[in-house]
Amino acid sequence: MRKLPGILLVDDDATSAFLTQRLLHKLAVADQVVAAPNGTEGLRVLQHLLAPPAPAHAAPWLVLLDLHMPVLDGFGFLEACRRLPAAQRQRMAMVVLTTSLHGADLERLQGLPISGLVPKPLTEAKVRAILRGNLPVPALPGPDPAAGVFQLLYHSRATQPLAEAEVYELLSQSRQANAAAQITGVLVYRDEWFVQLLEGPEAAVRATYARIRQDPRHTEVVTLAEAPARPRCFVPWRMALGRNTTPNVARLFAAVLSSPAGDEEGGARIEALLQAACGALEDEADG
Numbered sequence: 359m360r361k362l363p364g365i366l367l368v369d370d371d372a373t374s375a376f377l378t379q380r381l382l383h384k385l386a387v388a389d390q391v392v393a394a395p396n397g398t399e400g401l402r403v404l405q406h407l408l409a410p411p412a413p414a415h416a417a418p419w420l421v422l423l424d425l426h427m428p429v430l431d432g433f434g435f436l437e438a439c440r441r442l443p444a445a446q447r448q449r450m451a452m453v454v455l456t457t458s459l460h461g462a463d464l465e466r467l468q469g470l471p472i473s474g475l476v477p478k479p480l481t482e483a484k485v486r487a488i489l490r491g492n493l494p495v496p497a498l499p500g501p502d503p504a505a506g507v508f509q510l511l512y513h514s515r516a517t518q519p520l521a522e523a524e525v526y527e528l529l530s531q532s533r534q535a536n537a538a539a540q541i542t543g544v545l546v547y548r549d550e551w552f553v554q555l556l557e558g559p560e561a562a563v564r565a566t567y568a569r570i571r572q573d574p575r576h577t578e579v580v581t582l583a584e585a586p587a588r589p590r591c592f593v594p595w596r597m598a599l600g601r602n603t604t605p606n607v608a609r610l611f612a613a614v615l616s617s618p619a620g621d622e623e624g625g626a627r628i629e630a631l632l633q634a635a636c637g638a639l640e641d642e643a644d645g
């Protein structure tokens with residue numbers, strides 16, 4: 359498992375916080391683990407810890423957040439985080455620890471910058487899932503999964519080879535913005551090539567894609583396929599990372615590489631590419 363610079367645990371339940379901290383220390387997954395008993399304290403700690411500039415491509419701090427707390431609860435904490443300077447915001451990945459979640463809680467989480475929900479108590483398997491970065495966000499109300507979405511598939515070439523930590527950093531930034539924009543999808547990085555499927559409301563997908571195209575971390579961005587009103591493939595994923603050794607991802611690469619952009623086969627080609635991209639989800643189902 360990769361090691362994080364730090365984990366901040368914000369939880370008012372002393373027993374649960376003690377057990378979580380003990381587990382995190384045992385697993386040695388972070389250089390430091392800091393605890394705060396409520397959102398106000400958590401913010402104070404974060405602002406202090408994240409103020410100095412980070413080394414380039416440092417992994418983000420992980421924030422494990424309880425929702426119901428005195429003084430400032432988890433929702434207030436997330437709202438306040440939205441107003442932090444972008445440089446600080448981008449250095450955090452937020453995971454909400456839940457006990458029982460009510461519809462009203464799920465409603466309030468909508469649009470807040472979280473990477474996922476994890477039921478308490480935290481276990482080694484759950485910590486591994488968090489660190490692998492492919493955390494499903496179950497039952498978060500959003501767009502109707504059956505409603506059609508706009509899908510867009512592109513490939514691009516990395517400007518410089520990316521280390522695994524840099525790919526995770528990119529994903530962590532992307533997931534927070536995607537959650538707010540109701541965008542899901544999959545990103546695959548292999549041999550300095552990216553292939554990414556974005557899906558969501560058309561305007562949001564196009565705006566995100568316009569930002570992505572400007573990103574200096576890659577170049578030669580080529581749109582491979584786009585299609586409106588298709589079923590969403592990646593319902594719980596704010597952006598899955600396709601592991602490049604798995605069969606469906608290999609199939610996706612083969613389909614992409616054998617299908618030059620700009621040809622005129624239209625519908626059939628788009629269908630084949632999008633199906634291959636959605637197939638990558640099956641590889642992620644246990645991730």
Ligand SMILES: Cc1cc2nc3c(=O)[nH]c(=O)nc-3n(C[C@H](O)[C@H](O)[C@H](O)COP(=O)(O)O)c2cc1C
Pocket residue numbers: 528531532533535536545552554556566569570571572573575576597
């Ligand atoms: C290969 C690749 C994939 C990306 N995927 C996303 C994504 O899914 N969502 C997203 O918001 N940003 C994504 N980004 C990051 C954006 O390019 C951009 O850095 C980020 O959205 C912040 O934009 P801003 O600084 O203009 O706010 C990706 C970047 C690269 C290089």
